[in-house]
Amino acid sequence: MGEAGGDQGYLLDNRQAEAGVRFRALAELFDPVTFRHVDRLGIGAGMRCWEVGAGGASVPVGLAERVGPTGAVVATDIDVSWTRDVAGGVIEVFTHDVAVDPPPTGGFDLVHARLVLIHVADRAEALRRMVEALRPGGVLLVEDADPMLQPLACPDESGPEQRLANRLRSDVRTLMAARGADLAYGRTLPRLLRAAGLDDVRADAYFPITSPACAVLEAATVRQVRHHLVEQGLADDEEIDRHLATIAAGRLDLALAPMISAWGRRR
Template sequence: MDSADGGAGRPDEDQGYLLDNRQTEAGIRFGALAELFDPSTFRHVDRLGIGPGMRCWEVGAGGPSVPEGLAERVGPTGQVIATDIDVSWTRTTASGPDRVIEVRRHDVAADPPPPGPFDLVHARLVLVHVPDRAEALRRMIQALRPGGWLLLEDADPGLQPLLCPDESGPEQRLANRLRSGFRELMARRGADLAYGRTLPRLLREAGLDDVCADAYFPVASPACTVLEAATVRQIRARLVAAGLATDEEIDQHLGHVATGRLDLATAPMISAWARRP
């Protein structure tokens, strides 16, 4: 899913999935998310010692960047299984006996885990959107080998709710009001806007060892501008239908974003990792 504010839930409104991978803006968003968050993600992956011959499960892969980065690390003797409810943006490597990346359509909270065990199970910006987060977490832990690592990375919009933390003028105030509308749409569809901060506790309560966490908070990156424009276009009709913004306000905001002079931020992404005993 890999959505900044994914996909492990069903891609329809009844199941709470706001940002549909089938829309053309999804590819733009995945590129911006990769630019923003891949350096932080792979800093953690490398710290955990993921290397040649290991097996990894990438949950809610969304775009291709994380599966491909994992494949580079595990090499031809390893394997990366990338799953999502919509795999249209996830690419595979060459087919055949030397294939490193295997892509599967999969719902992490409803389907059995892919055949394991795994040295690493990773999900980024996924579980915050999954209605049955506890079951999804249980299945991910179940798929780890003893000593294997779980790395969960999720946004916490409640910790820092503003698109423009420096609310210095009317453009910034409009941006923050539209971001508030986006958060309301997410909450209506079951997203837990304070989920990221709970990850260390949840990993300890699940019986995992060596629990650690940190947070990453991009501000004023060009990729934040790309991400915001694509996201607003993707949810525009829903903002208007819900009475959270008018078409005129959205056009004004997109014009402000296009200038590149707004210092845009994302919600903090909290990364937590732990080892199965």
């Protein structure tokens, strides 16, 4: 969730205070989806897992619970600020750029990245290195957003508050695209995993709506990019304050872009 991308760096910088709020909201929204797949794929005792672009700590900790004391979890990110405290035991944490640095050694039964590759400038190279890190029979699980598949913050655009939310979501997408994000990346994952030579490739999608965590995530994201929105003339402070107040009042049925989960097994 934290690998950088684009010439100007990752828009949602891990070093900002709002990042912790975002990671907790993302964990609440998407950990059940991620671990449904992890458990269905049979990840268990004694296995080795690589969590790419870990961002927050919840996925490395959940993987560690599954692999137990005889397994290993390697959690990497360009900025490990939010995972450093969970290092120890079976969890190893270190700074790493998935598109530049060699994969961790030893081979893995599971390589997982969530909401990472959409932001990585050289996505193809990052994916190649992740596949390279798999042991024979190991599984790659990539989960990424597709903001163009469902671009609205409020699919039920019933009034001016919803229209403002949707316009600001469009403005955030503009900022992301300018940083090199591929806003239609999620839908390409099944094809890319097959092209990488993986077998038994499958995928599904999940998109939450009207969850309290959606509102927490929306507010934290808008606060985190506020200065970019204002500096680039995409929104003004009054509009942003009005949107944040509407979120706080609970008057919006907020949605997220679909997260597409795709997986395949190395021969």
